[in-house]
Amino acid sequence: xxxxxxxxxxxxxxxxxxxxxxxxxxxxxxxxxxxxxxxxxxxxxxxxxxxxxxxxxxxxxxxxxxxxxxxxxxxxxxxxxxxxxxxxxxxxxxxxxxxxxxxxxxxxxxxxxxxxxxxxxxxxxxxxxxxxxxxxxxxxxxxxxxxxxxxxxxxxxxxxxxxxxxxxxxxxxxxxxxxxxxxxxxxxxxxxxxxxxxxxxxxxxxxxxxxxxxxxxxx
Ligand code: CDP
Numbered sequence: 001x002x003x004x005x006x007x008x009x010x011x012x013x014x015x016x017x018x019x020x021x022x023x024x025x026x027x028x029x030x031x032x033x034x035x036x037x038x039x040x041x042x043x044x045x046x047x048x049x050x051x052x053x054x055x056x057x058x059x060x061x062x063x064x065x066x067x068x069x070x071x072x073x074x075x076x077x078x079x080x081x082x083x084x085x086x087x088x089x090x091x092x093x094x095x096x097x098x099x100x101x102x103x104x105x106x107x108x109x110x111x112x113x114x115x116x117x118x119x120x121x122x123x124x125x126x127x128x129x130x131x132x133x134x135x136x137x138x139x140x141x142x143x144x145x146x147x148x149x150x151x152x153x154x155x156x157x158x159x160x161x162x163x164x165x166x167x168x169x170x171x172x173x174x175x176x177x178x179x180x181x182x183x184x185x186x187x188x189x190x191x192x193x194x195x196x197x198x199x200x201x202x203x204x205x206x207x208x209x210x211x212x213x214x215x216x217x218x219x
Contacts, residue, residue: 008134029211043104134214136193140194
């Protein structure tokens with residue numbers, strides 16, 4: 001091992017289970033965790049709060065710059081209203097803007113500098129931290145992802161149709177894979193983890209094994 005801090009980069013499509021996995025890995029290794037989707041969600045939330053159109057490119061860039069300038073204080077990313085279907089849609093629109101992505105890049109680059117980190121998103125292993133110690137590409141079938149997202153939302157009392165969620169996930173996949181900047185692709189050297197048939201415990205065990213194999217640690 002070199003003296004560099006441990007950085008675990010986790011990328012993958014919507015509702016693949018990255019968040020749960022990232023939190024558990026962070027806890028296991030005693031690392032800070034950054035869910036980078038929250039950055040795009042916070043930009044979207046701020047715009048919606050002010051009655052701005054998420055498709056307004058200038059307003060999106062301005063919001064992202066303001067967020068970055070505030071050093072993204074934790075309370076902003078801990079807001080409970082960042083995970084609503086309305087924010088899902090708006091975040092997907094603002095995340096496709098190169099200027100928004102550029103405004104949020106420096107913060108993400110700095111995040112692991114001192115203590116290392118587990119970071120999850122779409123372009124961590126490809127753009128933000130290509131030198132990460134370990135890269136995981138976490139995926140699952142569209143059906144499994146739609147089912148999980150539906151359960152999560154209905155469990156939080158948000159009334160949504162299964163079919164509507166499936167359609168939105170499909171739309172987000174298209175958006176994630178087709179935008180010119182920050183496109184979701186498997187990073188070079190990433191380990192693929194398909195969680196379609198894995199519960200959170202089994203997914204964690206598989207991820208941990210992959211990380212340990214990479215850093216040469218004992219299981
Ligand atoms: O899992 P889900 O897509 O619902 O949510 P998320 O991971 O919190 O991502 C929210 C939005 O931000 C999505 O539209 C992603 O495409 C986008 N995102 C991104 O563009 N880059 C990242 N590093 C993380 C999220």
